[in-house]
Amino acid sequence: MSTTASGLARALLLAALAGCSSGAPVETPGSAPFGFGRSASAEEIARADVDVRFDGVGLPAGSGRAQEGAVLYRARCAACHGGSLEGNPQLGVRPLVGDVRHAVNNLPFAPPLFGYIRRAMPLDAPGGLSDDEVYALVAFLLERAGVRAAGERPLDAGSLAAVEMPNRTRFFVTDGVEVAVPEIAPEAATP
Numbered sequence: 642m643s644t645t646a647s648g649l650a651r652a653l654l655l656a657a658l659a660g661c662s663s664g665a666p667v668e669t670p671g672s673a674p675f676g677f678g679r680s681a682s683a684e685e686i687a688r689a690d691v692d693v694r695f696d697g698v699g700l701p702a703g704s705g706r707a708q709e710g711a712v713l714y715r716a717r718c719a720a721c722h723g724g725s726l727e728g729n730p731q732l733g734v735r736p737l738v739g740d741v742r743h744a745v746n747n748l749p750f751a752p753p754l755f756g757y758i759r760r761a762m763p764l765d766a767p768g769g770l771s772d773d774e775v776y777a778l779v780a781f782l783l784e785r786a787g788v789r790a791a792g793e794r795p796l797d798a799g800s801l802a803a804v805e806m807p808n809r810t811r812f813f814v815t816d817g818v819e820v821a822v823p824e825i826a827p828e829a830a831t832p
């Protein structure tokens with residue numbers, strides 16, 4: 642074991658020396674030990690620092706309507722997810738509704754849908770949507786998936802946490818925290 646450790650130390654030393662002799666620019670060794678990259682800005686960290694729990698803890702203030710979400714969807718999402726949320730096989734994008742394993746059927750709780758879209762979408766500008774815009778988009782998706790009725794009041798933290806997802810009872814906890822869907826409710830498979 643000690644042989645392995647000293648071997649590793651030697652390999653690291655050699656790698657460090659190779660780095661020095663290659664003339665790679667190492668201007669500020671303290672802040673940029675590898676000579677490339679940069680520190681994330683506070684704004685970039687804040688954009689990715691979205692941590693919404695399954696029960697709604699972590700949902701921000703704000704609200705949005707499905708009608709506003711429909712407009713946003715056309716402008717910011719439809720190019721990849723399809724005009725009718727049908728997906729795009731050429732881009733490897735699955736349908737958002739209407740498919741047996743679409744985003745809504747695949748989640749036992751609704752709040753993570755907010756967290757995911759807020760952090761990761763649109764894929765070409767992740768983190769660029771405001772909280773109100775994400776509430777509007779989630780309201781639109783839930784309406785199109787038949788989970789919320791058309792014309793319901795704006796979606797906010799309280800109403801999103803209260804949403805009953807179609808496959809809520811079809812997930813179960815195994816030994817760990819793993820959840821699984823044994824089957825999909827047939828009524829939830831139609832948009």
Ligand code: HEC
Pocket residue numbers: 714717718719720721722732733734735736737742743744747757758762763764765770778
């Ligand atoms: C540049 C292409 C692109 C754009 C624009 C885009 N997405 Fe996506 N989205 C993807 C890809 C690729 C995936 C991952 C593949 C998949 O799950 O189908 C994905 C996944 C998702 C998922 C998870 C799907 C699932 O089945 O779990 C949701 C929800 C989603 N996107 C919502 C949105 C919303 C809302 C917008 C608009 C604000 C948006 N996306 C814009 C490409 C895009």
